[in-house]
Each structure stands twice: as structure tokens, then as C-alpha cells.
Amino acid sequence: MDESYPKPRTSPPVLIRAARRSDGDRLAVLTREAWSTLHAVGPRPAGPYEPFFDDLHLPSHYLVAELDGEVAGFIRLVPASSLAANRHVRQIQGLEIAASARRRGVGRALLRGAYEAARRQSATRITLHVLGHNAPARALYEAEGFTVEGVLPGEFLLEGAYVDDVLMGRSLTDG
Template sequence: MSAQPVIRAATSGDGDALGELDRRTWSPAHAVTPRPQPPYDPFFDSTHRPWQFLVAELDGKLAGYIRLVQPTRLASNAHVRQIQGLVVDDWARGRGVGRALLRAAMEEARRQGASRITLRVLGHNEPARALYAAEGFAVEGVLPGEFLLEGGYADDVLMGRSLDPLTPPAP
């Protein structure tokens, strides 16, 4: 039987490994930023803090991460958390890492007092959209042609779900 992913909070010491993971897994299937080029910026900076990240380890190796943040500083939006990045290393795909990170992020959002969670995903990223839908996220909006990526336009799909345990996930 395959090992289950271990999810933990990121530490400042994870920065180099997470930066390498980001560079290794960059793809126009999910990235809206240009391909990283040397010299590389630090993974953690003033707007990307270690406490915003959960990391997954599988077989004792870093397998992925998820970033969870408040989407705005507005008090009226304090009940919402937003996923701003979910990455799984190629060798760990299909082993439950993405699902474990997503579930851990929802639990962390609940722990922080959130009652709702949202994310944005490129329209052509079918594997990610299927995972989110399977975990109860529903499409709440689409921004057609929002990004020009490698010569083609890509939709920005807005998805969200309630974190209330009494509210059933969207079909």
C-alpha cells in the first residue's frame, strides 16, 4: 500500500526546496507568470510568508504545497480564505497529494474562522478543475480570455464553496 501524504505548516527553511519545486513544475497549464529565469527570487518574501503555506511530504520527500490567504484586508471579507497556488511534484501526482493539501487547507481555513473558501484556476486546467469539483467547489464565474499565455487566450475560472459542515458541497 502506498504511503499517505503528511501535511504540515511550512517553515522558513522550506524556501529553497519550494522555490526549486516551483521552477521544476512550472507549466503554461497552470501558470500565469512567465517561466522563472535565473537569478531566482526567494520563494518567501514580504507578500509570500511561510505561515501562508502548507506543505506535503510523501516518502520523506517534499511533494507539494498549497498557499492559503485572506483575499483582501477588508473586515467585510474576513470570513473568506483563498487558495493562491497548489503545486504537486510530477513524481507525486496521482498519489493523493493534491487532495490531501486541498482538504488540509479547508480545515486550516475553518480553524482560522473562515466560512467560505475560493480559488481561481485556468479554464484549460481540467485535472485541477476536476479535483476542485470533486471536493465541493463550484464554478462561480468565468472571466473569458483573461490571460494571454504562450500565444493563446485562457479563461480565468472562479470557484468557491462553503466551509460550513452543515452545508452540503455543490454537486
């Protein structure tokens, strides 16, 4: 058999798990390193002493991705509101992937983990907001079955340019 051709590179599996309080320092570092106006509307995270978890951002709201035994990303999944009328909806309020783990299936694995977590919470729908200029994220979400459900034109002023806030959603009962 001819062994001269290049063998396809296979990516190691991505492990998705519930966040632990002990992940906080690593997730804070990941957030600081990944911060960009491509996806963030808030200010750059402060120094290394700002805690990742607090009273509004609990470990139970997060799933963590591990790749090669290292934290490679996270997703934050929370109820869309405290109203009983939309108890069936979960909202993704953050998805971060380490630069070294991008284009390796981490984002897709985190989204799929979020779908399963939302279904276990009896959700039938999932939504998110994404900045209009974040083409890579929008392409991933569309590939995962999200559709644009609304746009707030020029909602944010980032680095001197107005940027749309795009609401996307998908059913969790369609597969």
C-alpha cells in the first residue's frame, strides 16, 4: 500500500461538561484573551482579579468544552426571562472559544450540548443575539438551524461604527 499521500488529520473529540466553580479562573482568562468588538458590546474585561462567576453568572448556567484535556470554550445558557409565559425558551448569552481551538468543532459541540441541556430543562425553543458584523458566528448558527427572527439596526456603537443586533432562534423539537 502506498503510504506517500498525506493522511487526513482527525480532530480529537470535544468533551462538553457542566462548568465547575473551579473553572472560573480559566474561563476569565479565556474571556480576556478572546475579547473583541466582533462579538462583545461591553468593555474589555478588567485585570486578572475580576471573578468570572458572580450572583448573576452561576456555574450552573455554563457548559464547558474541553479539547486535548484543556478548557477550550464555554457557552452560557439561561432562561430567556423570569416570565412563566416563556418558560419554554432558553437563551444563549455567551459563547467563547479559545483562539487555539477555533475551527475544530468546539462551537458546534457547545451548541449541541446547549440543545440537550435546554431539552432536559423542558425547553422547546432556543434564542440568541449576535452582532450583525460577526459573519463567522452567524454562519455557524445558520448551519445549526438558527434563523434570523429580528434585527435592531444600529443598536450598538462599536469603535465608531453602528452595528446591528440580530436575534436568531430555532426550535428544539425539530431535531
